[in-house]
Amino acid sequence: MPPTRRVRFEAHTAYTAPHGSRAxxxxxxxxxxxxxxxxARMAESPELLTGFxxxxxxxxxxTLDPLARETVVMTVATRNDCHVCVELHTAKLRRLGADAESVAALRAGTGLRDERLEALRDFTLRVLATAGGVGDHELTAFLAQGFTRRNALEVVLGIGAYTMSTLANRLVRAENVQHPAG
Structure with a gap:
């Protein structure tokens, strides 16, 4: 059997992207x-790129604060083993002023010292593990940390958006590089 050639997705520019992705x-x-x-690689599908x-x-x-949102994103990224997502969102966490210990824990997928953010990380993992079938005990623990029912649904939105991104990034074999604008 001949060796399988590695499939590559093109890194599109505004000039090479399909019409629906250009804007x-x-x-x-x-x-x-x-x-x-x-x-650049997700641009192959205008629907995926614009949807994401x-x-x-x-x-x-x-209504989740920026650090809480990044906790959700990093939890999804590490769970889905999306290295490019982890790198991009590590940089974002640093810009937000997250402490080095929290960033390292999120990158490793381990518990956070901050009880509120750990409750958020744990809740995110439980939503993923149960396909949304989180039990009352887990939901109550999440709410006890000052989160709201609205926040619980916002976590679902974050999981949806960043599951799409992590799966697509792994499929297209995205790297942590930036291409020129043209």
């Missing part, structure tokens, strides 16, 4: 000063 690629390039490899960007923007607008 999204241009928008990301303007916002980031370039196009992250994950976006819309969902991640919606997640950015929820």
């Amino acid at each position: 999204a690629v241009v928008g990301v390039a303007e916002q980031w000063g370039g196009v992250p490899d994950a976006v 960007l819309r969902l991640s923007a919606a997640f950015d607008g929820v």
Whole structure:
């Protein structure tokens, strides 16, 4: 049997992306000063790229604070073994001023010292493990840390957006590089 050739997804630019992805690629390039490899490769599917960007923007607008949102994202990224996501969101955590110990724990998928964020991390994992069938005990423990029922649903939104991203990034073999805007 001949050796299997590694399949590569093209890292698109605004000029090579399918028509439906071009505006999204241009928008990301303007916002980031370039196009992250994950976006460049997801651009192969306009529906996936624009869907992810819309969902991640919606997640950015929820009532969870930025550090809590990044806790959800990193929990999904480490669980789904998306190395590029872990690297991108490690940088975001650092920009948010997260302490080194918390960043290391999130990267390793281990418990956090901060009880509130650990409750959020644990709740995120339970939602994933049970496909949303979280028991009353776990939901009560989450709510006891000052989270709301709305926050519980916001976690589901974050899981949805970043499960899409992590699976796509692994499929397209995204790397932690940024391409020029053009």
